Amino acid sequence: MTTRWLTPEEQRAWRAYVAASLLLEDAIDRQLQQDAGMPHLYYSILSVLSESPERRLRMTDLAERLKITRSRLTYAVTRLEKDGLLRREACRYDKRGSIAALTDEGFAVLERAAPGHVDTVRSFLFDRLSEEQVGQLEEISAAIAQGLQEDGTRPAADDVPWRRRSSPTCS
Numbered sequence: 001m002t003t004r005w006l007t008p009e010e011q012r013a014w015r016a017y018v019a020a021s022l023l024l025e026d027a028i029d030r031q032l033q034q035d036a037g038m039p040h041l042y043y044s045i046l047s048v049l050s051e052s053p054e055r056r057l058r059m060t061d062l063a064e065r066l067k068i069t070r071s072r073l074t075y076a077v078t079r080l081e082k083d084g085l086l087r088r089e090a091c092r093y094d095k096r097g098s099i100a101a102l103t104d105e106g107f108a109v110l111e112r113a114a115p116g117h118v119d120t121v122r123s124f125l126f127d128r129l130s131e132e133q134v135g136q137l138e139e140i141s142a143a144i145a146q147g148l149q150e151d152g153t154r155p156a157a158d159d160v161p162w163r164r165r166s167s168p169t170c171s
Contacts, residue, residue, distance in 0.1 A: 024124055027120060027124050028117070032113060032116075036113035044066055046102060049102035055107065056099050059074070062100055088100060
């Protein structure tokens with residue numbers, strides 16, 4: 001099989017993407033650590049739960065929405081639970097599974113952290129793009145995410161982070 005090397009244009013695009021994504025994630029992480037004492041992942045967990053019905057979500061569904069492994073989610077949830085920001089509940093219909101539930105304290109922490117987070121995202125990402133570029137960013141990002149989840153060259157079910165371990169119905 002012959003290696004399909006990147007063209008000079010593709011190499012520049014790749015390097016620009018890597019630099020931008022790493023720098024943006026670092027800026028967001030630093031802002032959240034400074035303002036809320038938590039990394040971006042923890043903020044994202046609280047945010048997803050706040051948008052879920054009754055502020056509760058099955059752990060497997062939460063891992064899928066965050067695009068992370070269940071073991072990484074379990075570690076983060078354990079820390080957030082220890083801090084009183086969420087709690088784990090047994091799944092009513094599957095004793096093997098669990099549900100993450102945002103506490104009132106967790107929601108309050110999220111409400112305090114959200115304005116600074118939004119300001120950071122706006123100033124480091126959206127304020128630098130035209131309206132047309134925002135649409136292009138969405139389209140490009142969606143195409144990449146979809147391709148990684150439904151790549152025809154590999155079994156997608158085994159290749160996405162949230163399915164890398166055996167998956168009980170509710171956890």
